[in-house]
Amino acid sequence: MGKDFVLKGNICYSKSAKELALVADGYLVCEEGLCTGVFQQLPQQYQHLPLEDCTGKMILPGLVDIHVHAPQYAFRCLGMDMELIEWLSHYAFPEEAKYKDLAYAEKAYGSFVEDLRQGPNTRAAVFATCHVPASLLLMDMLEASGLVTLVGKVNMDRNSHPQLQESGPEASARDTEAWVSLILTEKAYHNTAPILTPRFIPSCSDGLMVKLKEIQQKYGLPVQSHLSENKGEIAWVRELCPDAANYSAAYDYFGLFGGSDTPTIMAHCVWMEEEELALMAERQVFVAHCPQSNMNLASGIAPIRRFLDRGIPVGLGSDVAGGCHTSIFRAMSDAIQVSKLYWRLLDQNEAPLAIEEAFYLGTMGGGAFFGKVGSFLPSYEFDALVIDDSKLEAPYDLSLNERLARIIYDPDRCILERKFVRGRDVLHKAAL
Amino acid sequence: MGKDFVLKGNICYSKSAKELALVADGYLVCEEGLCTGVFQQLPQQYQHLPLEDCTGKMILPGLVDIHVHAPQYAFRCLGMDMELIEWLSHYAFPEEAKYKDLAYAEKAYGSFVEDLRQGPNTRAAVFATCHVPASLLLMDMLEASGLVTLVGKVNMDRNSHPQLQESGPEASARDTEAWVSLILTEKAYHNTAPILTPRFIPSCSDGLMVKLKEIQQKYGLPVQSHLSENKGEIAWVRELCPDAANYSAAYDYFGLFGGSDTPTIMAHCVWMEEEELALMAERQVFVAHCPQSNMNLASGIAPIRRFLDRGIPVGLGSDVAGGCHTSIFRAMSDAIQVSKLYWRLLDQNEAPLAIEEAFYLGTMGGGAFFGKVGSFLPSYEFDALVIDDSKLEAPYDLSLNERLARIIYDPDRCILERKFVRGRDVLHKAAL
Numbered sequence: 112m113g114k115d116f117v118l119k120g121n122i123c124y125s126k127s128a129k130e131l132a133l134v135a136d137g138y139l140v141c142e143e144g145l146c147t148g149v150f151q152q153l154p155q156q157y158q159h160l161p162l163e164d165c166t167g168k169m170i171l172p173g174l175v176d177i178h179v180h181a182p183q184y185a186f187r188c189l190g191m192d193m194e195l196i197e198w199l200s201h202y203a204f205p206e207e208a209k210y211k212d213l214a215y216a217e218k219a220y221g222s223f224v225e226d227l228r229q230g231p232n233t234r235a236a237v238f239a240t241c242h243v244p245a246s247l248l249l250m251d252m253l254e255a256s257g258l259v260t261l262v263g264k265v266n267m268d269r270n271s272h273p274q275l276q277e278s279g280p281e282a283s284a285r286d287t288e289a290w291v292s293l294i295l296t297e298k299a300y301h302n303t304a305p306i307l308t309p310r311f312i313p314s315c316s317d318g319l320m321v322k323l324k325e326i327q328q329k330y331g332l333p334v335q336s337h338l339s340e341n342k343g344e345i346a347w348v349r350e351l352c353p354d355a356a357n358y359s360a361a362y363d364y365f366g367l368f369g370g371s372d373t374p375t376i377m378a379h380c381v382w383m384e385e386e387e388l389a390l391m392a393e394r395q396v397f398v399a400h401c402p403q404s405n406m407n408l409a410s411g412i413a414p415i416r417r418f419l420d421r422g423i424p425v426g427l428g429s430d431v432a433g434g435c436h437t438s439i440f441r442a443m444s445d446a447i448q449v450s451k452l453y454w455r456l457l458d459q460n461e462a463p464l465a466i467e468e469a470f471y472l473g474t475m476g477g478g479a480f481f482g483k484v485g486s487f488l489p490s491y492e493f494d495a496l497v498i499d500d501s502k503l504e505a506p507y508d509l510s511l512n513e514r515l516a517r518i519i520y521d522p523d524r525c526i527l528e529r530k531f532v533r534g535r536d537v538l539h540k541a542a543l
Numbered sequence: 544m545g546k547d548f549v550l551k552g553n554i555c556y557s558k559s560a561k562e563l564a565l566v567a568d569g570y571l572v573c574e575e576g577l578c579t580g581v582f583q584q585l586p587q588q589y590q591h592l593p594l595e596d597c598t599g600k601m602i603l604p605g606l607v608d609i610h611v612h613a614p615q616y617a618f619r620c621l622g623m624d625m626e627l628i629e630w631l632s633h634y635a636f637p638e639e640a641k642y643k644d645l646a647y648a649e650k651a652y653g654s655f656v657e658d659l660r661q662g663p664n665t666r667a668a669v670f671a672t673c674h675v676p677a678s679l680l681l682m683d684m685l686e687a688s689g690l691v692t693l694v695g696k697v698n699m700d701r702n703s704h705p706q707l708q709e710s711g712p713e714a715s716a717r718d719t720e721a722w723v724s725l726i727l728t729e730k731a732y733h734n735t736a737p738i739l740t741p742r743f744i745p746s747c748s749d750g751l752m753v754k755l756k757e758i759q760q761k762y763g764l765p766v767q768s769h770l771s772e773n774k775g776e777i778a779w780v781r782e783l784c785p786d787a788a789n790y791s792a793a794y795d796y797f798g799l800f801g802g803s804d805t806p807t808i809m810a811h812c813v814w815m816e817e818e819e820l821a822l823m824a825e826r827q828v829f830v831a832h833c834p835q836s837n838m839n840l841a842s843g844i845a846p847i848r849r850f851l852d853r854g855i856p857v858g859l860g861s862d863v864a865g866g867c868h869t870s871i872f873r874a875m876s877d878a879i880q881v882s883k884l885y886w887r888l889l890d891q892n893e894a895p896l897a898i899e900e901a902f903y904l905g906t907m908g909g910g911a912f913f914g915k916v917g918s919f920l921p922s923y924e925f926d927a928l929v930i931d932d933s934k935l936e937a938p939y940d941l942s943l944n945e946r947l948a949r950i951i952y953d954p955d956r957c958i959l960e961r962k963f964v965r966g967r968d969v970l971h972k973a974a975l
Contacts, residue, residue: 185938188952189945191879192897219938409883409895435876435952444867447623448838452881455841456888463841465624506617506651513621520620520867523955 120165144534173233173494174439175477178399178428184223195341204272216245257537263308280318340379369394402445404433426477440522497529552597576966605665605926606871607909610831610860616655627773636704648677689969695740712750752797772811801826834877836865858909872954929961
């Protein structure tokens, strides 16, 4: 198949948070890595293009993970009997310290990248560690995978593991600028780009935050960090930043809380004050909603309906290894389930997520951080999955809506047959 | 392999709710369908037995599902945008009405039974429908699968779907007694037995409950039903039974709430009063904890720690199709996750479930309803899984504890290689 082609099959995608488009036996046209459109009948002008006949299969946009820790993949599913701060110091930090060793990083990141390549996600915003060589190695591997990713060398110069912590604001900033410069001068990445990644307020000194803002502005970098995941963490931030009105304000003080020049993802946002929501909406800060992680670390349930009602952009995060599963299908069903508990147990004014909303969050919602991504609307980047869901059979005919629901709740019985990112099949490279 | 044999591998099982036994490269001896014991060195007297060498694999007890609706398997993952009562009338009852048609039942139950046979559960307490022929067909199929199951023809003579509801207490009781009699006189089941199954108070008239108690006593049947799943349901029971102090008392009034002559499973138990817990403990009524269903139908979170602290027996239920997944591995991780939310959001005096507790609940906890089942302690029935977990690799060596955790949180990457029920391999029948 060449650069431009047509997929035929059962096409499902979001047009908005509330509107799901379902086209049985439709045609999806890809030209120069972008969606031309979805058609029930293939227009004359595309009939010369190669046609990949996936009749009977489901064709969905690629999934988008806007919060995942690559070095934590190695210990996913393990050690989840602690809350955040204790878990970081007992499990996450000691594991991340190992990535000083490039041989270890190559082995561990190799498994992570191969898992992503074979799974349903096509995009990810990734935390690496604070090690420049290992972070570049991860970016090389992700570039080779064909996925589109934003990768952050992590900044952390206080309150961390002694084997991991950077030695001060100057050293952390110098390494970070060296990392960005190397990417700009020596790497020719097409699919991989740097994202500034102050870990979270407790592990970044004020001096470091000032320097990171300078780097952010100099290179026009997007930003990712963590916000209000855990009550103990929030109390700690209050101690560390007594002048900040809240956790968001602690980032905002340094100019690292969104706005059109500083597109930002904040992971978790479980325990938010109303003023913080207003600021997030104004600055269009993305929430990375990580429902499974918020259960595993006993953090709570993020008020997603409140975010959506206020126009705050929201995507889904696997948050491996706070979460166990890389697939954003799992995050979709987790998001629905915890939203029902939120409604039942905390606030019956906040309606649970409908399935089409969760699907939107895991495709178009998070995709918006990458541009026109996560839908098959015209001019969106062509990220597409072809899924054989025939093992999810029923004793009666299922509608496309029902088949989509089954894929979301039980993806492990499905076979991912093709996976296109920007129009290239990353599962079957030989074919392209 | 003959009737008596030895498995060699990494053996993990519960000795109690708190004590997990892990024996690397151990020997598990089966004699006449029962566990003889677990040994680090194989004693002389068993060295003549056939040895199945599963070195490197994980060997666990079979999992036990004490609450699942066979006819709802057909629509699992679908239509979960409603709470219980609405969901029953819109989805569950219309689907169950189809099982009047034996050809439909054969197709639908065929998929359900094959799913169970291939999955990690070895025992189940199953709701069928109110149709005698289809319920017997299901029992025939389950018997042929080699799994050990309790199956209930459902009783429901009020407040149900017109196509489904039985026509009164006499008709319901007559059909139920005919069903039990047929099993006793015409069936020679080894692995399948009847369990009395009044659906729940709202769908069973007082007259029917009186007759069911008579049938229960006459045939010495165990009982399964539903209890306190949803707030609307509880309010409805209060209207229907104004004299009952609570929902449990409404069953107890008819003698259908446990005790040594009436072993009983009550599914859900989400919203329980303290006096109900005392009665459950006294009568040793089993709680079927169905965490995923309780999320999907926005019911809430059952207070499992309270049950355990009071000595109430607890097992896990998939509750398909309130739950989406038949595997009790999924119920284990769901149970841990919701217990963390319970602790975080509702009551910080109720500690979350540890992973070994969830493993216990899904094996030995529910297994106790079937007798000495769900462990490899001496004289327990030999239900065992041999699992290849090599795809869950890590860049470092994992302990058996860690491997077990990964299997529980990410079972879909594992391969179930052997599955023994009472010493017979139900995956590879030819081998035995």
